[in-house]
Amino acid sequence: MTRTLYHKSGVNYMSSPLRQWNQSESNLLMNRLFVKKSLTICIAGLLLLPAIIAYPVFAQGKSAPAASEAGKALYIDKCAHCHGVEGAGDGSAAENLLPRPRDFTSGLYKIRSTESGNLPTDQDLFEVISKGMPGSSMPAWEGLLSEDERWSLVAHIKTYFEDFEGASPRVIDLSGKVPYSEESVAKGKEFYAKLGCVECHGALGRGDGTSAPDLTDHWEFLTWPANMEHSWNYRGGSATEDIFKRFIGGISGSPMPAFVSSFRVGLTDAEAERITELEAKDEMTEEEETEYAELEEKAIYYEDIMLDIEEGKEVTADDLIKFDEAMKPIFEKSWHLANYVKSLGSEGRPPAAVGDKVLRSQYRLGDLPGLNDAAWGEIEEASYFPLVGQVVIEPRQFNPSIDSVTAKSFYNDSEVAFLFQWDDRTKTLPQEDDETGVTVEDAITVQFPVKVPKSPTDPKPYFIWGDGRRPVYLWHWKIAEADKISEMNAKGIDNASVQESQSQIQVGGVYEDGRYRLWVKRALKTEDKNDLQFEPGTFIPIAFSVWDGANGDVKSKRAISTWYTFVLDPVPSNKRFVYPPLVALISVGFLYGLRGGVKRRVNTNST
């Protein structure tokens, strides 16, 4: 009797067939299994019973309803502006967006719970519509459209790609999840370096790998590797499961490949290493030849099953069980990797520097710390300033690549020092921009008003480089002159000038592992009336402009912040010794006076 088989394409090949018995895609399988009543299969099924119990069944979620006119109308109303009337990702707004809106006619979907080369599930599409894509222009429609409406959109966008018809994508098995632990993170870190993640994502995961500057997507638009510290920008969510799915299945249409192929299925680590070692030899001895042939045979056996599955061919249940087993160690390694990547990110975007998070310069006796001093670590949490693209004035930046600046500050009786940091995937020295031919480079300005508003309700200068009535005072730093800051004044974005007399400002700027660190130290007071004078206890507005040369930033095309607040903490030390004795003295004086008065009155009365 032949071992009957079932059709692969409907089934999650990473999990055992019976694990999925409640899923609609496997109805076909169920029919085959029970209608045919194949004895072999029944036995196989019994053998698999523990597996059913041991592994939770992951629901693949709902399926989309049939495409409807209502779904189409909703699409035209809500989606077509970006995704185009024909779904080709070419709506009227598309040109100004990066990442570009998805071209639904390509069938390439970034966020999938499915294997490489597969379409997403309906549930995947529903999730993206509902939750949006952080770090892109795709909003979350959850609160804006009803569940039924969102499902009607899923059904509609599927009509743009014919392969959705009858497709039953293979879902990545998440059942072997390795819990988060320091040990798992440490293992994952090793794979991170070994598997080549570092090529694009950089040594510390900030998206600054050596391949990063040249990356383009399927449509030849510029694209960047994720900065894993800024995990709030992950398009498909930052849960460990999300990271695992992107690693195993890749991100379709982007340069991110599926990494499941990094491992040799069916070989132990030692065997895989041995095979690589033997392959690297120019000539093998007879013994080695035999050894190699044996290892290859073993590897090819599993590789063939994998390819058969990928090609939608039929695979015997027996082979499938062996294959599932052989995949387990690969999945385990991948979970370690996912745990490591998870460890790099923060839980959500940090809160902006408002309220109790405002930038406070801490008073310090004696010298202020330099660029690389450990003393900066005394300030545990840097203040976080979110940036957005400057879109008010031409040329605009609709797609800023730098999303934040952080700052710390110390001051003493005569000086104030700052440590600013921002992540930039590329270090761009002055160079001609490919598109515009204009010279671009990485730079920043730190902006203060020349005169601090007397009260918080008084008007501040215009947030982009001031206005005619209220000029701003700028520190302009650029990578080409990393040890220098130009003091500038501006009365508007097109009306900035370098000050004729420059104050003594000490500067240190470095670029390392995808991050700029800029250290600035100035005297609290200067002679120049066009400089800001730093006064302890005063709330001073502060704002930033950052240029990423590699992103075409130049002049007004840049990332900017709104006004935030900076304050030099009131000096506690002197006042502690001045005010209490003063109060005591006054009190004593008052009491003494009182006593005198009373005495006089008593004396008067008695006379």
Next chain:
Amino acid sequence: MKIQVVTILTIIIAGVFATGAIAAGEGDAGESLVFPASYKAGSVSNGGTITGTVKFEGEAPSMKKLEITKNPEVCGLTDKLDESVVVGEGNALKNTIVYLMDISSGDGFAKDKKVKYQIDQKGCQFNPHVQLQPVGQRLTMLNPDKIMHNVHIFSKKNPAYNKSQPGSRRRMPVKAVKKAEGPVAVKCDVHGWMKAWIAYIPHPYFAVTDENGVYKLENVPPGTYKLGYWHEACGTNNDAPVSVTVDAGGSVMQDFSLSLKK
């Protein structure tokens, strides 16, 4: 003489049609190969041969040296040149696909197991630059570099493919595709300069010109066919293929003279 006239006429006609196609906004459709609606593989008796040379018309552009932006210790051992136009002695144009557009039955693909469909990535360069890959057959990617590459195949009709091939994997099989397509680009995103082409072909009557610009289609069943070409930088003759008649056991010569698109 006759061949030259035909060639010149072909170019003129192709030019006129190509302009029309671009004007009509169909420029993109002209970039692909033309495949028969169906193809039946069987045995061929008394087949003929079509052969010829493809030449580059005009002054050959010099091959630009590619900037090796990473892994110079592996990728930079030899100069890497932009292979979009490779012109040899006597203006011979390499990497042109010449093929039969409308053949509906004929030979199957070679059964010989020694025929290996593979692309080498040695030194961070794809070799060959144009790969003819039969539909239904697996491709093997070779990586002797000991550094990571990613195999990114920009298919449209077939599922796009993008998998990592770490330095430890010398050989990585790539799944077979179901539909004739292409040529589609294959790239390595890790080394942005690496680019080649894969044509997924449904029958064996395709050839890629060698460094002498020579192609050869063998064992062609007698009959009259449309002979097409495709070149990365010179485009196609989809709008005006050359008609060739193959006699039983006979041999036909057909040369082409190509110039850059637009």
